Amino acid sequence: MAYGYGGAELLSDISLKLSPGSFHFLTGPSGSGKTTFLKLCYGALTATSGEVRLFGQDVRTMNRDDHALTRRRIGVVHQDCQFLDHLPIADNIMLPLNVSGRDDLEDVANLKELMGWVGLGKRGDAYPPTLSGGERQRAALARAVIMSPDVVLADEPTGNVDWEMSQRLLQLLIELNRMGKTIMIATHDMNLIRAAKNNVQARVLRIANRKLQLAGADL
Amino acid sequence: MSKVVDHLKGVFSGDAQADRVVPPSGFTARLTSFAAATMAFLTVFALALSMASGRLAMKWGDELTHSSTLRISAPAGQMADQTAAALRLLETTPGVATARALTSDEQRALLEPWFGPDLPIDALPVPQLIEIQETDEGYDAAGLRLRLQAEVPGAVLDDHTRWRKPLQQAAGRLRMLGWVSILLIGATTATMITLAANAALAANAQVISVLRLVGARDDYIAQAFVRRFTLRALAGAAIGTAAGLIAVMILPAAQEKGGFLTGLGFQGMGWFWPLLIPPLAAIVAFFATRAAARRALSELT
Known part of the structure; x- marks a missing residue:
């Protein structure tokens, strides 16, 4: 699989299969294509050559509704988290449930627990523009996992939060992984990767020179 | 077709949550309602004109066909x-x-x-x-x-033919003009609502991309916009129709001597027709917004 913008290839000869229940870190220098790679993983971009399959289905054959249904199974945390600015953050975190027609009482209880876990328990009524960068990232992570998706893709989820909070977020992702979810985290933070390796069987992928490599265990 | 019916049902039954995902936009909302109200008001008059000239053509036809005058000098x-x-x-x-x-x-x-x-x-x-x-x-x-x-x-017979033909023709043309006006008003309503919907869709690009990211289907997103514009058009047209009907009611009543102009208005079952204007405006808004939303959404990733 390869991807390029305007003729120049950013990623080439990439071949990877994420097995269900795996835990991956994605590292690489800035601009190496980590975000692009994640977008290819959830179908926001289509590979310029080769084939990407999501849950066994070729991205090229998917229509817009197929994409929507796929995204309900993939929780995504962007680097620049976007919300519906006119709704309180609690409603924003519930949004994936609402758009898929699932908002029963059990989920409301989950929401409280989840918001407490990401340290937003008392901020539920705040509007997204009033949140700090770290709070937004935590809210975005909560929104990505509320549907209990099969796969979580996170782009620098700990970029703006302190070490203690990044440990909590990592813990959340590790718990999800133990429940059988597939996790992929793009990060620069080697300390985070080391911390994770103590708790979970994590693999580290590295993008360098347009190639995706499996990094050694010697981090 | 059944899909359209489902959508129409959705528009009226509503989903409070789906409504909230599109931020409230006071000003455009008022403009859309105002445009719908104005168009409905004009439609009432075009309808009154059509029906009055239709009645007139029939009346002249009936009265003049079966009567003639003999003048004795x-x-x-x-x-x-x-x-x-x-x-x-x-x-x-x-x-x-x-x-x-x-x-x-x-x-x-x-x-x-x-x-x-x-x-x-x-x-x-x-x-x-x-x-x-x-x-x-x-x-x-x-x-x-x-x-x-x-x-x-000393007798001269006048069988009215030379009066009747052009008058009937004129009344018929006037009626057709009324119907053409109604069609044009409908098309203009659709145009204005399409423009307003396009503006709303463009202004809410971020909302749409967030909704797509969390797995909303196009139908869900479109519905939020369609519902809003349909209800605005319905409310606006209802106000405009009511205003138009009041204006027609306070026109001087038809009189023997007043001739054609004072006969502008509705009679009997004719009062039923203007009541169709608000639902028709809503249907026009529904299809205009749906087409605009689908086009806009299909251009996004």
């Missing part, structure tokens, strides 16, 4: 004799249902608009008019003229 001394002769002749003419000489009071009433009241009609050489009502088969106008020429030399 004779010296004062012979007037009574000639009138009696003409009436006798008409009574024996096949196709004439009734023939009646107008009384001098009636003749004065006919002249009053031109000469004012208190006209001393007996002192003037005014011709005597005879009103003829035809049967459905009608009479042979040429034959009657020949017989009149022989027996009542």
Whole structure:
């Protein structure tokens, strides 16, 4: 699989299969294509050559509704988290449930627990523009996992939060992984990767020179 | 088609949550409602015009087809004799249902608009008019003229044809103009709502991309916009229609003497038609917004 913008290839000869229940870190220098790679993983971009399959289905054959249904199974945390600015953050975190027609009482209880876990328990009524960068990232992570998706893709989820909070977020992702979810985290933070390796069987992928490599265990 | 019906149902049953995902936009909302109200107001008048001219064409057609006038100009001394002769002749003419000489009071009433009241009609050489009502088969106008020429030399028969044709034609054209106006108003409503919906979709690009990211289907997103614009158009058109109906009601009532213009309005079942304007505006808004939303969404990733 390869991807390029305007003729120049950013990623080439990439071949990877994420097995269900795996835990991956994605590292690489800035601009190496980590975000692009994640977008290819959830179908926001289509590979310029080769084939990407999501849950066994070729991205090229998917229509817009197929994409929507796929995204309900993939929780995504962007680097620049976007919300519906006119709704309180609690409603924003519930949004994936609402758009898929699932908002029963059990989920409301989950929401409280989840918001407490990401340290937003008392901020539920705040509007997204009033949140700090770290709070937004935590809210975005909560929104990505509320549907209990099969796969979580996170782009620098700990970029703006302190070490203690990044440990909590990592813990959340590790718990999800133990429940059988597939996790992929793009990060620069080697300390985070080391911390994770103590708790979970994590693999580290590295993008360098347009190639995706499996990094050694010697981090 | 059943999909459209489902959507229409969704528009009215609603999903409070889906409504909230699109931020409230006070100003555009008011503009859309205002445009719908104005268009509905105009539609009421175009409808009133169409129906009034339709009624008029029918009335003129009916009244004039089955009636004609005989005018007798004779010296004062012979007037009574000639009138009696003409009436006798008409009574024996096949196709004439009734023939009646107008009384001098009636003749004065006919002249009053031109000469004012208190006209001393007996002192003037005014011709005597005879009103003829035809049967459905009608009479042979040429034959009657020949017989009149022989027996009542001062009589002139007017069977109204030369008045009726152009008037009926004019009324028919006026009615068509009314319907064309209604069609144009409908098309303009669709245009304005499409523009407003496009503006709303463009202004909410971030909302749409967030919704797509969390797995919302296009139908869900479109529905939020469609519902909003449909309800705005419905409310606006209801207000405009009500205002238009009130305006039509306070127009001077139709009068015998007022002629065509004061007859502008609705009669009987005619009052039912304007009530269709708000639902039709809502249907126009529904399809215009749905088309705009689908086009806009299909261009996004």
